[in-house]
Amino acid sequence: MIIEISITAVEVLKTLDDDLITTVPVMTEVCHILLKRRGVDAQLKFIAGYKRGAFELYYFENCEKGRLEALMQKYRALPMDLADASLVLLAEHLGHGRILSTDQRDFYTYRWKNTEPFTNLFL
Secondary structure (H helix, E strand, O other): OEEOOOHHHHHHHOOOOOOOEEEHHHHHHHHHHHHHHOOHHHHHHHHHHHHHOOOEEEOOOHHHHHHHHHHHHHOOOOOOOHHHHHHHHHHHHHOOOEEEOOOOOHHHHOEEOOOEEOEEOOO
């Protein structure tokens, strides 16, 4: 399962039995939000979870650069940021769009493999 973590998603996480995976751009965004809204301790707790193996990271390949650009171009009206584009790439890599995200708007709009909708487990 793909994951975009936020403070409000923590309770939902406790109910899941899936292996968790995210991307470096999402991790960066989460750290920024945690630091801004909850302070350094929340950010460090998130990093400690990563260190313990609470989730894995997907690193996109150089050959996926064009796909990142195409996605961000396609959804420029939203706009799509790098973190969201990286999650679409991850869904395409995994072959499913099961995601845990508090982003109610964008992940109803985004499509992996251009046609497949995401299933947001946060709802």
